[in-house]
Amino acid sequence: MKKGATIRDVAAAAGVSVATVSKYMNGAQRFSAPVEARLKEAIEQLGYRSNPLARSMITGQTGTIGLAILDIRNPHFTSIVKGANRVALQHDYTVLLVDTEESQEREKPLLESLAQRVDGLIVSSRMPDDSVQWLLDLGKPIVLFGRSTRFPIASVGTDSSRAGYMLASHLVQLGHRRVAYLGFARSRWNEERIRGIRSCLDAHGLPLEIRDAQGPSAAAGEHACSSLMLGPNRPDAVICYNDLMALGFIKEARELGFQLPQDVSVAGFDNVPYGEYASPALTSVDFQSEQMGELAMTRLIDELRGKPLVDDLYAQLEPRLVVRESTIKREAGNDAKPAASATE
Structure with a gap:
């Protein structure tokens, strides 16, 4: 096996010291144009590659x-x-x-x-x-x-609190009066989202039902769906902790025989790419x-x-509300009309 070039080989070829080669390779010092040209030529001709481990031992930096x-x-x-x-x-x-x-x-x-x-x-x-x-x-x-x-x-x-307020406000403006939040209590951001949602609903004299899911996943959204949708106080809108949970919730709700979004509006947080291509396309808050x-x-x-x-x-x-087809306008008597798609 051919032995690779060493830093000493480069120094000899360029006519400089080993220390000069090391400083040049690490970007620790600039040299005159002729010296740097010789160094560059020697490195390229010899195919020299510095040892990252050795460099880190010298500089204390791993890159x-x-x-x-x-x-x-x-x-x-x-x-x-x-x-x-x-x-x-x-x-x-x-x-x-x-x-x-x-x-x-x-x-x-x-x-x-x-x-x-x-x-x-x-x-x-x-x-x-x-x-x-x-x-x-x-x-x-x-x-x-x-x-x-x-x-x-x-x-x-x-701002998760503001994001929660934005989603709740959007649903209230569409005529929803029975809003549930499917959250994930172990998250550092869960209480902030609840605070924003509750602040909006309290201002309109509306209650908030809070349920906790097993995890921030599609499977957890599926698992929690039946207890919400088949219970005595079925919500007309559900805000999920994240989009994955919302997508799982939508899948299970349809399998249970519900029409979405006619029977229930669903929204989430994160604006993941999948959401745009779901059926119905998911309303979400974009966290960039x-x-x-x-x-x-x-x-x-x-x-x-x-x-x-x-x-x-x-x-x-700044969070941004992205409105899609999973949230619809709900008139008196539970008549439903699609909400126009928009990004606010």
Whole structure:
């Protein structure tokens, strides 16, 4: 097997010291144009590739960023990864991905292991805010999805309370009076969404029925559907914790013999790509998932490069209501008319 070129070979070919080659390769120092031209020519001719492990031992930097998400099967998180990776590539970083699979038991050991291999961490977690201290103890720059009110951690997110209010207001304007929320109590954002929904309904003197699903998945939406739709106080509109849950709910409701959206309007959060192609197409709140990933990665890279935050630790994207066919106007006597598709 042919032995690869070493840093000493490059130094000899370029007529410089090993230290000069190292500084050039790591971008730690600029040299005169003739010297850099000789270095570039020698590296290309010899086919020299630096050893990332050796470089990290010298610089203390791996050129890698850890990204921990809750469930890669959820398109919301897939879009976050896509946005984050796009920014990382633009800045010559590699993303190391960990899927915690919605398991709080696995989350801590996975993140502790990941922290040893990366320069910084971007984390989506279900952990309560008072349990975040151990993340700081990992000794790495961190960006968190969702605001931490107790710890000085850079974070990004959206206003879930406002998003809930927007959906509830949309349904009230369509004439709905029996609204149910199918939530996921273990989520850090669940109470915020309930707060927004309840605020709107209280202002109109309307009740809110709250049910908790087993998980933030389509299967959980399916499982919860019958108890809501076959009970004595069937809602005329259901807001689900996320779009996956809403899509599962719609599937099961149709299998139970209900017509959608004539019998019940359904809406969710995240605006995942599937929602537009469902039948009926799903009304949702767009949390700008790709942009969230981009913003989180930008903030972390700025921190790694010593660039101070110019604003609050928490950066917030605005939720946007996307109206589709799964929510319809309900007149007196339960007559139903389709709502015009629009994006607000």
